[in-house]
Amino acid sequence: MASFWTPAAFAQITGGRWLIPPPALDQPLAGVSIDSRQLGPGAVFVAIRGERQDGHDFVAHALAQGAALAIVEQEIPSPEPGGALLQVPSTIGALHALARHYRDLLGASGCRVLSVSGSNGKTTTRHLIHHVLTQAVWRGTQSPRSFNNHLGVPLTLLAAQLGDAFVVCELGTNHPGELAALAELVRPDLAVVTSIGEEHLEFFGDLAGVAREESAVFDFVRPGGSVVLPEARWLPLPLELPARPGVSISRFDLDPLASDLPLPGLHNRLNASAAALVARLFGADDETIRRALNCANAPPLRSEVLFAADPLRPTVINDAYNANPSSMAAALSLLKDWAGRRRVSILGDMLELGERSPTAHQEVVAWALAAAEHCIFVGPCFAAAIAQISPNKAPGTGQVAAYSDWSTEVIEAILAALTPQDVVLLKGSRGMGMERLIPAIESHFPSATNEAAGDGLEFQSTPGY
Numbered sequence: 001m002a003s004f005w006t007p008a009a010f011a012q013i014t015g016g017r018w019l020i021p022p023p024a025l026d027q028p029l030a031g032v033s034i035d036s037r038q039l040g041p042g043a044v045f046v047a048i049r050g051e052r053q054d055g056h057d058f059v060a061h062a063l064a065q066g067a068a069l070a071i072v073e074q075e076i077p078s079p080e081p082g083g084a085l086l087q088v089p090s091t092i093g094a095l096h097a098l099a100r101h102y103r104d105l106l107g108a109s110g111c112r113v114l115s116v117s118g119s120n121g122k123t124t125t126r127h128l129i130h131h132v133l134t135q136a137v138w139r140g141t142q143s144p145r146s147f148n149n150h151l152g153v154p155l156t157l158l159a160a161q162l163g164d165a166f167v168v169c170e171l172g173t174n175h176p177g178e179l180a181a182l183a184e185l186v187r188p189d190l191a192v193v194t195s196i197g198e199e200h201l202e203f204f205g206d207l208a209g210v211a212r213e214e215s216a217v218f219d220f221v222r223p224g225g226s227v228v229l230p231e232a233r234w235l236p237l238p239l240e241l242p243a244r245p246g247v248s249i250s251r252f253d254l255d256p257l258a259s260d261l262p263l264p265g266l267h268n269r270l271n272a273s274a275a276a277l278v279a280r281l282f283g284a285d286d287e288t289i290r291r292a293l294n295c296a297n298a299p300p301l302r303s304e305v306l307f308a309a310d311p312l313r314p315t316v317i318n319d320a321y322n323a324n325p326s327s328m329a330a331a332l333s334l335l336k337d338w339a340g341r342r343r344v345s346i347l348g349d350m351l352e353l354g355e356r357s358p359t360a361h362q363e364v365v366a367w368a369l370a371a372a373e374h375c376i377f378v379g380p381c382f383a384a385a386i387a388q389i390s391p392n393k394a395p396g397t398g399q400v401a402a403y404s405d406w407s408t409e410v411i412e413a414i415l416a417a418l419t420p421q422d423v424v425l426l427k428g429s430r431g432m433g434m435e436r437l438i439p440a441i442e443s444h445f446p447s448a449t450n451e452a453a454g455d456g457l458e459f460q461s462t463p464g465y
């Protein structure tokens with residue numbers, strides 16, 4: 001077979017046929033992209049039909065941006081002169097075939113392929129693993145943002161470089177069977193499971209359903225590979241590990257090397273402990289791991305502490321990326337342990353919980369009331385849960401406020417309830433967009449220093465999350 005990064009190999013691996021062949025079948029290709037807005041010269045553009053748009057409408061744009069060829073399912077009217085088109089029955093199938101093939105090449109070149117799955121903490125743990133390994137000596141690639149689905153995982157594999165020592169891929173799921181399909185693509189040498197908790201119950205049903213789904217990755221670990229799991233005391237139920245001769249199992253517990261981690265919360269110390277164990281399995285020494293963890297940071301919107309040095313603004317724990325009962329418990333326990341300040345929780349609805357949703361929202365209300373002096377809830381599920389609780393804790397008492405939706409008035413009422421002395425937890429599902437309060441807080445509470453103003457700008461500079 002021709003070298004992987006050539007049109008000839010892409011045609012052979014995908015089984016595609018040339019609608020318009022390239023000038024040379026052996027010209028070097030430079031990466032794969034599904035977004036015409038984000039590709040460089042020599043890249044391969046794969047046209048995907050998305051929820052809102054059809055990538056086939058952007059083939060001409062991709063070729064004009066310098067793509068060497070486009071993989072498509074249908075003919076493209078008047079494509080860019082000189083642009084090559086490879087037709088396949090399914091562009092997502094082609095993306096997977098390329099990633100599967102490339103994964104083998106990576107393995108053969110000595111690159112170790114890692115997976116990070118689990119209910120909560122995947123992005124943080126994946127980020128910490130990449131941070132610690134690269135701070136040690138190893139060159140590697142990691143999933144961008146939360147690229148953890150049927151598109152993000154193959155794109156991550158294809159972004160790794162031959163010559164990398166590792167690629168760490170985040171694997172996500174919200175329907176039974178998705179994890180097995182991703183794990184089959186990745187076939188990890190080292191599979192990390194971060195946690196098991198109540199997530200996406202709309203489709204998994206209950207914790208046992210979550211555990212079944214998350215266990216699927218074990219079947220795909222390569223012979224000679226390793227599985228990294230939390231100690232049993234951190235799991236709400238046992239995970240069934242199939243007997244896999246030659247696959248070793250290592251468990252992580254709170255690691256003293258993570259005791260000075262700059263990220264707040266017990267959950268982050270556990271995520272860092274998983275990263276420390278992975279680094280040990282790579283052969284890193286304790287001092288290197290400790291030093292790396294001591295200078296780690298949080299991915300945006302995950303337990304990010306904002307404005308802590310600014311006396312004119314409340315300290316904000318920006319945990320607005322997502323929410324489910326287990327991650328709410330982790331975040332509220334972090335808030336509860338924040339001593340010496342008035343604690344304010346601002347929580348948005350948890351989505352995709354199915355029939356468990358009403359009781360789960362009621363439970364989180366009870367935890368929030370135990371963790372914070374002032375509790376604010378946004379969204380119809382929390383509003384319904386608050387309506388069930390006793391009158392002395394009802395909205396309007398000053399301790400609790402509930403709003404069924406966002407509006408300008410709601411944002412103003414929330415801002416009026418805050419003081420610069422507070423520590424504020426912001427958390428809710430992605431669809432609730434709790435982070436909208438950050439620019440509002442920045443405008444409402446002028447910054448004491450230019451440095452503190454920088455906190456907000458840093459947040460604004462990461463819109464992809």
Ligand SMILES: CC(=O)N[C@H]1[C@@H](OP(=O)(O)OP(=O)(O)OC[C@H]2O[C@@H](n3ccc(=O)[nH]c3=O)[C@H](O)[C@@H]2O)O[C@H](CO)[C@@H](O)[C@@H]1O[C@H](C)C(=O)N[C@@H](C)C(=O)N[C@H](CCC(=O)N[C@@H](CCC[C@@H](N)C(=O)O)C(=O)O)C(=O)O
Pocket residue numbers: 034035036037047048049050051052053054055056058144145146147148149150151152153155172173174175178464
């Ligand atoms: C396909 C894609 O990447 N879309 C992203 C894009 O959306 P947009 O509205 O622009 O386009 P469409 O998807 O409708 O467009 C179709 C294609 O057209 C391309 N295109 C568009 C305009 C243009 O000018 N040029 C173009 O080439 C476009 O690139 C498409 O290829 O932008 C949105 C905003 O940034 C993104 O949200 C959207 O991303 C989608 C959702 C996606 O799946 N992206 C993956 C790369 C990914 O991994 N994203 C992760 C989040 C993954 C996630 O939610 N994971 C779940 C678990 C798995 C659930 C599973 N059931 C599933 O979703 O399939 C979890 O719980 O963690 C990320 O972005 O971090």
Ligand SMILES: Nc1ncnc2c1ncn2[C@@H]1O[C@H](COP(=O)(O)OP(=O)(O)OP(=O)(O)O)[C@@H](O)[C@H]1O
Pocket residue numbers: 118119120121122123124125146148172194195197267268270271301302303319320321322326327328330331
């Ligand atoms: N180990 C953990 N246990 C419980 N909750 C956690 C853990 N790690 C992180 N969290 C919570 O989950 C939130 C999301 O973290 P992160 O993005 O790392 O998880 P994720 O699994 O990648 O999420 P997603 O599946 O949406 O991509 C954090 O903001 C925090 O509240």
Ligand SMILES: C[C@@H](N)C(=O)N[C@H](C)C(=O)O
Pocket residue numbers: 146321322323324350351352428429430431
């Ligand atoms: C954003 C996606 N990864 C996720 O976690 N979804 C749940 C439902 C959430 O946003 O809380």
